[in-house]
Amino acid sequence: MASSSVLPFSSSFRSWFHPCLASKITFTRRTNSLSIVTRSSLSDNSALLQAAKHTVDSYVKSGMVVGFGAGHASDLAIHYLGQQLKAGALKDIVGTPTCVGSASVAAKVGIPLEQYEGSSKTILGAAEKLVFIVTEKQYRSDLDGSIPVLIQSFNWMETAEEIDDLFLGDAEVWRRPSVGYAGPLGGDFPMVTKEGHNVLDVIFTSPIISLADVANCLEQVDGVVEHGIICRIPCTAVIASENGLRIIDNNLILEAGRA
Structure with missing residues (x-):
């Protein structure tokens, strides 16, 4: 659900890159916080690398705690962040990994790490503003299409059936396969994350009348770990394409909605 956001986190500033369920990273400074969510699928990495560099240069400041998620775009951002630290352009950055993969990448590029007892969704929920890194094909401005939902693999069928009952007649629920095309059950080789979860x-x-209502319903279902809906938080989308970057900001839309 790859944008960036800022949130107050006691005396820290946190930001985050989220892959879906894509790639995730979170930055935190000593007063506010910023989240960056990323998704990646471009065959040419140059556009994603440009988006990752822009995100770090524009939204990451010295003194931040950065929460790292998973995904190729996040890895690019982590690598670039490590380069900026070594060059002295940024100082006093601490990383908070939410998965083994991002922890490994951050350690290799020399970013100091700390442990965080919480989920990526918890960090996102604490943000004042989110920054998403996505590809042009992944960006949607309309309310339709598919919503990814990360679920526990144990008793996954019960979770899928409960979600299907919630949106009966309005949506279909398919378990995502690891390769190729499969039926609603995900075939013989369903996608399994490094943490052992499935993706619906x-x-x-x-x-979709209200994404907020859909998010609230999904969060009440046993077995749901997190979902790809980010709402009620000011967001900026850094959209990578072969023709350059496009920046979309929803702050004005949110302010109009509150008026």
């Missing part, structure tokens, strides 16, 4: 795609066949 909730494919809406009717217009």
Whole structure:
């Protein structure tokens, strides 16, 4: 669900890159926080690398605690962040990994790490502003399509059936396969994350009236770890394409909605 956001985190500033369920990273400074969510699928890494560099240069400041998620775009951002630290352009950065992969990448590029007892969704929820890094094909401005949902693999079928009942007639629920095309059950080789979770795609066949309502419903289902909906938080999307970057900011939309 790859944008950036800032949030107050007691005396720290946190930001985050999220892959979906894509790639995740979180930055935190001593007064506010910023989250960056990333997704990656471009065959040419140059556009994603440009987006990763722009995100770090524009939103990461010295003294931040940075939460790291997973995904190729996040790895690019972590590598670049490490280069900036070594060059002295940034100082006093501490990383908070939420998965083994990002912890390994951050350690290799020399970013100091600390432990964080919480989920990536917890960090995102604490943000005042989110920054998402996504590809042009992944960006959607309309409320339809598919919503990824990360679930526990144990008793996954019960979780999928409960979600299907929630949106009966309005959506289909498919378990994502690891390769190729498979049926609703995900075939013989369903996708399994490094943490051992499955991914469901909730494919809406009717217009989505309220993403916030969908998010609230999903969060009440036993077995749901997190989902790809980010709402009620000011967001900036850094969209990578072969023609350059496009920056979309929803701050004005949120302010209009509150008025």
